[in-house]
Amino acid sequence: MSDLLTVTSIGEAPADFVRGAGSVVAEFAHLTQDSGNVSWLVDVGDRRLFVKTAGPDTPPPPGAAVPYFDHAGRVEVLRNAVVVARSCDHPALPRLLNVIESPGGPALVYEAADGELVGVRAAERPDPTSSYQRFAHLPSERLLGVFDVLVDLHTALAAVGWVAVDLYDGCLIVDHGTGSLKVVDLDGYRRGPSRNEMGRMFGSTRFMAPEEFELGAVIDERTTVFTLGRLVWHFATRLTESRSDFCGPAALAEVVQQAVQPSPEDRYAGVAPFAAAWRSARGR
Structure with a gap:
């Protein structure tokens, strides 16, 4: 069995250990990752495994994306990701297989998710061959089926207290052929209500919701x-944001429009009632 799955502590940099533990297919470096992580x-x-670390404890080189956190902050959110993964067993979450402690913080070892990341850089979104465009133009039932799973996952997460933070299309890995979904990078989720x-x-x-821009909300x-x-x-309006292009029934469009009301008081009171209305409109 691979050391990545059995070793729980190392005395070297995670990068050196990972490169010696298997055949690296891809590296996602802090030069391109907004978070500053290296995976x-x-x-x-x-x-195939996916290994995520806090990256080096050094200032980013010129030209690197600006990290959200300093190194200590990245370590903290990775530890939060471990809590999220261990608190909810859902098929849409890639399994966390191991956590390896190192001088540079934890290395999280996940099963690799099959499929393509829906989110792409802004300049690539108009490209009809991009995953973003192809996802938005899946057959209606397959597209809505992906969202069935996303809603179900967040019902399970909410049931154990998690509130979504930094959930966007870059968290969705979808197999366009089967419609299977994996949701990744939930590191910033918060346990219970909090303040902005x-x-x-x-x-x-x-x-993002309006309260995510309002200090103290x-x-x-x-x-x-x-x-x-x-x-x-x-995505269900095929990227037009127009109700006339919504690919589901009118009852489902009404459910979604209530969910996105600017005032929190006008939305569903929680994920469970939203999910119940979603399932009813879907005839599930």
Whole structure:
């Protein structure tokens, strides 16, 4: 069995250990990752793993994306990701297989997710061959089926107290042929209601709730409801944001439009009632 799955502590840099533990298929470096994290896809025998670390404790080189956190902050959110993964067993979450402690923080070893990341850089979104465009133009039932799973996952997460933060299309890995979904990078999720202590919180403005821009505002399940609704509306209207292009029934469009009301008081009170209305409109 691979050391990546059995070793729980190392005395060297995670990068050196990972490169010696298998065949690196891809590296996602802090030069391109907005978070400042460094991750790898690694083949170990007939198994593919995804390993995520906090990256180096050094200033980013010129030209690097600006990290959300300093190194200590990145370590903290990775430890939060471990809590998220261990608190909820859902088929849409890639399994966390191991946590390896190192001088540079934990290395999280996940099963690799099959499929393509829906989110792409802004310049690539108009490209009809991009995963973003192909996802938005899946057959209606397959597209809505992906969102069935996303809503179900967040019902399970909310049941154990999690509120979505920084959930966007870059968290969705979809097999366009089967419609299977994996949701990744939930590191910033918060346990229970909290206050917006930042002003403009982390996330994509395309999917963020108004309270995620308001210092001191309450961040709770109604925030999750908004983001879920925005993801559905954006893609189920085939990127037009027009109700006339919504690919589901009128009853479902009404459910989603209530979810994305600007005032939290006008949305569903939580993920469970939103999910119940979603299932009813879907005839499930």
